[in-house]
Amino acid sequence: MTSKPSTGRLQHIVIASALLLCSAVIFYMYYKPTMSWLPCSDTALPKQDVCTEECLRILKVENQTQIITNCTSVQEKTPTTQSPVLEKEDTTNTHEPEIVVLVWKWPFGVPFDLESCESNYGIKGCRLTLDRNEYDKAHAVMFHVRDIGGEVSNLQTLSRPPRQKWVWMNMESPANSPRLPGADDLFNLTSNYRRDSDIWVPYGQLIDISEKDEPFKIPEKNKLVCWIVSNWNGNLKRVGYFNELSQHIKVEAYGRHFGRYINSEDYSQVVSSCKFYLSFENSVYIDYITEKLFNPMRLGTVPVVLGASRENYEEFVPKDSFIHVDDFKTAQELAEHLKLLDQNQEMYEKYFAWRKDYVVKNSNFGQEHACRICDHVRRYKNYRVFKNVNKWYWG
Incomplete structure (x- = not known):
């Protein structure tokens, strides 16, 4: 009857096998033979570093056999088209929700480019619109204070989606801006040259x-x-x-x-x-x-x-x-x-x-405000109401 190999002899056999496998992997990485049967073959190139790192760590851990098994199984389970990191980032970007900002009126009646948030300010995932038919789907509505003086009573009765943000926007000083009676609690956010506004947009x-x-x-x-x-x-x-x-x-x-x-x-x-x-x-x-x-x-x-x-x-x-x-x-x-x-x-x-x-x-008056508003709404999802906007601005 053949006796079972001793524990020490078995450990030596496992180590020798591991080193042989690592040598084959390293040889493949440097010379890239056209053999698809290797554990780290061309079909799993993105995983070579994982395999090599695991193999080189074999001598430092006790369960060498398990590590060798993991080295091969990682390649078999992982898609071969791209690395897991890139795949995760692409998925996140693909499903990033588009933020819609409705410009209620052109500030001072002066139009601006609605499609330049990314090119001008590096702000992605934003869509600006002047179409009030999209009111219900807008995440934010930008109101230029100087242009809505006669509309406050109508705005007070206008139904709005519960998470929609109304933004008080103004770049004139208090001496040159009209107060809006009844609008103290109408807005969620402010966009202004003042640094204590929610969305700060200086003149330069x-x-x-x-x-x-x-x-x-x-x-x-x-x-x-x-x-x-x-x-x-x-x-x-x-x-x-x-x-x-x-x-x-x-x-x-x-x-x-x-x-x-x-x-x-x-x-x-x-x-x-x-x-x-x-x-x-x-x-x-x-x-x-x-x-x-x-x-x-x-x-x-x-x-x-x-x-x-x-x-x-x-x-x-x-x-x-x-x-x-x-x-x-x-x-x-x-x-x-x-x-x-x-x-x-x-x-x-x-x-x-x-x-x-x-x-x-x-600064690009109007356009930059709308883009910065969009970016702010995308970043901050919290509940927000600006109380007493007239007191804040006029003191």
Whole structure:
């Protein structure tokens, strides 16, 4: 009678078999023979790493026979067309629900592209529509405050799907926005230039410079100080400051009030030709920092700002990228400083040091709000109602 092999001898046999299998696998990986009978054959290429790792770990675990079995069975059970990780990601993306945002009205009656959320902002899975027939299926409805003043009573009686979000959207300051009586509890979310809104969309931002951006060069200048104003109101703070400043320094002023209308085509050329631009806001509110700041910065002109505090401006742009009227006791002192910079090119160029690292990105009014709203609704599924929107915005 043949005696049973000892435990030690059996272990040696298993180890030798495992090493032989691993050698065959490694040989296959490097030389790829056309043999389909190997455990890690061409039909299971994505699993070679799994098999190799398991085989190399054989000598470190006790149950070597089980590991060898797992090495083969993993390949047999797993689809051979793609790895499990890719398969999972593709399934998730395929079943990602499309978010629909209904734009109730074009903001200020100005249309925008409804199909640019992904190309402009990298926001996928969003569909914007102006078709109110899709109201019941919309996940969110964007209401531009300035355009719905006469509709509040009708909106209050309008039935809405229980999970649909109504978004209060506005980019004008409180001084230039109408209150909506009866609308205090009508909305779920807010989209505004204020950073404490649910969906924050500033008028502009500085973003990191990319490889494709051309090196910045200060444009040629033939004007010292410029101002283009469309809303002339003698009661505004900015008008009073302009009147005083223009007594001490020449300001090239444009707009209907001055009989020098500038169209959109000439705007960039005029602004870039000025050393300084009066970025005077029509009203003073926290975070109300508009294109009046970002356009001159983008066009290579130093903005002289009047509006929110310097501290507030510095939360948006570098402190040495602009001049604040509050830094000077009088408009005359400001005028003297501008004249000094005009005579000292080195001092003047320091206001453009930020251009080595950043470029200006302006917001696209309306379109960006709708896309950001869509992204927010997709990310946050929680219940939300905004109480007392009038008190929040107007105080």
